[in-house]
Amino acid sequence: MHHLCMHNRIALFRNDRGVSRRDLAEAVGVNPQTIGYLERGDYNPSLELGLKIAAYFDVPVDLVFSLAPFPSLTDALRRAGDA
Amino acid sequence: MHHLCMHNRIALFRNDRGVSRRDLAEAVGVNPQTIGYLERGDYNPSLELGLKIAAYFDVPVDLVFSLAPFPSLTDALRRAGDA
DNA sequence: ATGATGTGTTGTGTTTACACAACGATTCGT
DNA sequence: ACGAATCGTTGTGTAAACACAACACATCAT
Numbered sequence: 001m002h003h004l005c006m007h008n009r010i011a012l013f014r015n016d017r018g019v020s021r022r023d024l025a026e027a028v029g030v031n032p033q034t035i036g037y038l039e040r041g042d043y044n045p046s047l048e049l050g051l052k053i054a055a056y057f058d059v060p061v062d063l064v065f066s067l068a069p070f071p072s073l074t075d076a077l078r079r080a081g082d083a
Numbered sequence: 084m085h086h087l088c089m090h091n092r093i094a095l096f097r098n099d100r101g102v103s104r105r106d107l108a109e110a111v112g113v114n115p116q117t118i119g120y121l122e123r124g125d126y127n128p129s130l131e132l133g134l135k136i137a138a139y140f141d142v143p144v145d146l147v148f149s150l151a152p153f154p155s156l157t158d159a160l161r162r163a164g165d166a
Numbered sequence: 167a168t169g170a171t172g173t174g175t176t177g178t179g180t181t182t183a184c185a186c187a188a189c190g191a192t193t194c195g196t
Numbered sequence: 197a198c199g200a201a202t203c204g205t206t207g208t209g210t211a212a213a214c215a216c217a218a219c220a221c222a223t224c225a226t
Contacts, residue, residue: 001113001184006131020172030084031215036174043213046183047133048089051150061144067134084214103202114185119204126183129213 006044008065010035012073013057028052089127091148093118095156096140111135 014024014035021039025032028049037043045053045065054061070076097107097118104122108115111132120126128136128148137144153159 001129001132003131034214045130046213047128047130047148048086048150049084050130050133051148065130065134067131117184129183
């Protein structure tokens with residue numbers, strides 16, 4: 001498959017919730033380095049792993065992963081009325 | 084990663100919309116056989132492919148893919164009030 | 167000062183998601 | 197009766213998602 005790049009907010013959610021890579025990795029059943037690979041975009045997760053990660057953060061998948069780039073955090077917060 | 088099985092309703096949506104494997108494959112940019120492999124659970128899609136398929140059917144990802152088994156169509160329709 | 171913890175990265179394997187070609191079976195249009 | 201389209205399946209090859217070990221660097225607690 002020719003792949004257009006995949007965007008994710010794993011690091012964002014992880015920092016927000018104060019959980020380490022090791023914690024997340026353990027929770028979803030992968031190697032801690034795998035989380036690192038995902039965060040820096042070195043490779044794209046399987047759908048299964050994507051679903052597990054989203055489930056761990058208790059948000060819908062498309063809040064964590066998207067084919068289109070995510071808006072900046074500033075914009076997202078502004079739009080959420082959290083200013 | 085140790086994987087618990089992945090469920091999908093690709094064939095269901097495909098039949099419902101009257102689209103062939105070739106059509107879907109073409110739309111999401113994979114080989115037609117790949118769709119067959121996915122439908123019969125021979126392997127699990129990448130997150131990218133999962134997102135593309137859900138986007139093609141214009142539904143959220145978790146309507147097409149789930150880590151837990153889907154309810155029977157009968158139950159789903161009953162719950163939807165389509166009886 | 168030292169040890170624990172989190173992060174970033176690199177390297178070597180294994181497994182699996184894909185591509186692509188090929189074939190048989192069924193149904194449908196003509 | 198014939199061909200076209202869809203489906204189901206099998207086989208071979210490649211690229212990428214993983215596992216796991218290892219190491220450098222920073223921060224923080226003791």
